[in-house]
Structure formats: C-alpha cells, structure tokens
Amino acid sequence: MTNDNLLAAMVQAAEKAGSALLESFDPASRPADRTAMYELGTGLEATSTKIVREALDGVDGVGWWDEDESGREVPAGRWWVVDGTEGAVNHVHGLPEWGVIITLISDGLPELAVFRQPIGDLTYTAERGQGAFLNGQPLRVSAKTDLAAAAVTASQGGNDSVVYERFAGAFAAMASRALLVRNTIPTTFPLLGVASGQYDVFWQYEPDLPGTALGTLLAGEAGAVVSDLAGGSWDVNSPDVLVAAPGLHAAALEVLR
Structure with a gap:
C-alpha cells in the first residue's frame, strides 16, 4: 500500500x-x-x-x-x-x-x-x-525571531516530583524571557498551535508519545525545528523534546538548557 x-x-x-x-x-x-x-x-x-x-x-x-x-x-x-x-x-x-x-x-x-x-x-x-x-x-509555523514576543507552550504531566521541580525551574526561566508561557494538557493541542503558527515554542520532559509523535511531525513538516533539550536529533525514545519556530529555537534552547 x-x-x-x-x-x-x-x-x-x-x-x-x-x-x-x-x-x-x-x-x-x-x-x-x-x-x-x-x-x-x-x-x-x-x-x-x-x-x-x-x-x-x-x-x-x-x-x-x-x-x-x-x-x-x-x-x-x-x-x-x-x-x-x-x-x-x-x-x-x-x-x-x-x-x-x-x-x-x-x-x-x-x-x-x-x-x-x-x-x-x-x-x-x-x-x-x-x-x-x-x-x-x-500549515506554516511562526516567523517570529524575538523570544520576548513569543507565545511559549509546554505540556507537563506525569507523577515524578523531580520532573515537576525541573519543569517549575524551566517555566520560571522561560517566563522571564518570553511574552507568555502556558502549560496545557494534553500534548497534542499546543503542538498543533506551533504547527499552525499560533504558538511559537513547545517543550516537554518525559514526552507523551502519541501526542509528541504526531505533533513533532506536523510541526516539523510545517517548518519547525525539532530537537531534544541538548540540541540533538529527536526520536520517539528521546527523554525530552523542544519544538520551535526556526527563528526562536536557538534562544529557547539556551533558556531551557
């Protein structure tokens, strides 16, 4: 087929x-x-x-x-x-x-x-x-290049207090640089927003696979840069994920590192 x-x-x-x-x-x-x-x-x-x-x-x-x-x-x-x-x-x-x-x-x-x-x-x-x-x-991702103008999203579920603490620190760091930061469950909808250019950046620790696999393909094919949070290539077994408009990926990665 x-x-x-x-x-x-x-x-x-x-x-x-x-x-x-x-x-x-x-x-x-x-x-x-x-x-x-x-x-x-x-x-x-x-x-x-x-x-x-x-x-x-x-x-x-x-x-x-x-x-x-x-x-x-x-x-x-x-x-x-x-x-x-x-x-x-x-x-x-x-x-x-x-x-x-x-x-x-x-x-x-x-x-x-x-x-x-x-x-x-x-x-x-x-x-x-x-x-x-x-x-x-x-679909086409955002053309923004300034993190201070960015609408940033995340989707952090799970049951791990260590991950929650890590996410809280990252959320605070990103909130100090971006226009706004949202945490939305489930994973799919913020990634659809990135793919549509309505949001500019998405990240997640311990990604939810169905939503992340779908969303990274949609956003990537719409022009986003998809990586792990070390800046390396992402695949379905990666421990975390960053999806961002091309003009914002480097700045978002710097904050989240």
Whole structure:
C-alpha cells in the first residue's frame, strides 16, 4: 500500500472513530470524582481504539505499539501509535479539545500522522517530507525571531516530583524571557498551535508519545525545528523534546538548557 493510500485509510479510520466519540459527547458532562472520570475515559478509549484497529489491522509489516504492554521504549520497525481519545479528560468534562491520534512510526521517527478533532470538523495530516495540512490547507509555523514576543507552550504531566521541580525551574526561566508561557494538557493541542503558527515554542520532559509523535511531525513538516533539550536529533525514545519556530529555537534552547 502506498503512503497516499495508507494516509487516506488513516483519515477514514480517525473520522469514523471521532464520529463515535462525538455521539457520546455531552457539553454538560461533569464527572463527580476521579473514579467516574476514569470509567468514562476508559470506555471512550476502548470504543475509539477498537474502530481504529479494525480499520488498520493487517497492514503488512506494521505492528501495534502499546505502552502498557510493551513499555516506553519503541523498538526498530514500523508501528502504529494510537490514542483513541487524546484529551479524554476534556471530553468527559464537556470541553471541545479532544480527538483521535493515528501515527505510523518507522524506525524511531514518525512517518505519517492524522489527528481528527470532531468539534470544529478539523483533520490534521502530515507525511514526512511532504508537508503538514489542516483540512487540506498547508500549515506554516511562526516567523517570529524575538523570544520576548513569543507565545511559549509546554505540556507537563506525569507523577515524578523531580520532573515537576525541573519543569517549575524551566517555566520560571522561560517566563522571564518570553511574552507568555502556558502549560496545557494534553500534548497534542499546543503542538498543533506551533504547527499552525499560533504558538511559537513547545517543550516537554518525559514526552507523551502519541501526542509528541504526531505533533513533532506536523510541526516539523510545517517548518519547525525539532530537537531534544541538548540540541540533538529527536526520536520517539528521546527523554525530552523542544519544538520551535526556526527563528526562536536557538534562544529557547539556551533558556531551557
């Protein structure tokens, strides 16, 4: 199957899964506690992921990566990386920022990516070396060159107090240099903002793989510079990530180092 055909199949699968999620979306939803949030989110993920797997299972030479089953490290080869409900916490609270991620990883790098956001009827697509698009229109990153004018985003989740302390220090350092700094969960949406030129810089420690794999391909194909926080090449097993408009990457890297 050619990449064009494969990307079309990914879009179709994401749209079908997104439609299923939309059917259960209630803007008035307000779960009472963490248990209710978990039960709702788990059900959404199972429904959506089942649809994606049924649509794409059996593509020659592509396996299914699952962090819960396989661990954080992604081995060499070709793998589907899927988040059936990216932003499930938003969905269950009646917020519109959620969707379906499907990314094809090839030897540590994202090759094809689709993000479907049913609210707004938005479909983001990217192919390595072929550009990034929103509903078929090309995306382009910011042209800014001054960090003092930059809208900077991060997405720091996790359960590690050491990472929290490191992030707090980096947040303070960046806030002293940039126009504004935001921390947004889930990962995908700030990276979509960088790819669209609405935000200028993104960083994360211990990256969330589905969102980061998708977002780095979209932003990179829209013209962003993607690296780890040492300034080296980024791949799906890197311990951190920096994504920035070309005119801001060096300055952002200096601050975050």
